[in-house]
Amino acid sequence: MRLQFMLIIASIALAGCASQKKETQPLDGPRSRLDAQVTPDKFEQAKDPKLSAETWFAAGQMAESVGHYDQAIAQYLQALKLDPNHPNSFYHLGADYIHVRKFDDAIAIWQRYVRVTNGSAQAYNDLALAFQAAHRPTEADAAFRAGIARE
Secondary structure, eight states, rough: OOOHHHHHHOOOOHHHHHHHHOOOOTTTTTHHHHHHOOOHHHHHHHOOOOOHHHHHHHHHHHHHHHHHHHHOOOOOHHHHOOTTTTTHHHHHHHHHHHHTTTTHHHHHHHHHHHTTTTTTTTHHHHHHHHHTTTTOOHHHHHHHHHHHHOO
8 A cells, every 4th residue: 555655646746747847949949040140249259459568568577476487487578579678578587587596597688678778777787686696796796887887
């Protein structure tokens, strides 16, 4: 008797579920035709803007701010590809090369930075500090003296 009762309950439950089942529409039904009629808005049609040196520089600053100096270096190099005279990229690139202890690269960048800034005293000072970090005191002294002469 108990088994018959359970079979009746199960039959009722199955019958109820089957009666509420809705038929799904195929993918090519009215809903997809409606979607096909919707035109993309201006945002979806917009092309990505070209990245500027300032954009790459900002990305470098973001990476630098969290201590990802190798990533920052890559961003500053991209900025310099677009603007070979971007002074802020030179400055931060030189500083980040010092952070990752690539002193010869830092010196090369600071030398270019001196040219980009028309021989500013600060640029010579930064170059001198790079020479000091590389344990090249004679060249550091010469760069310090060149900076002092510019003031």
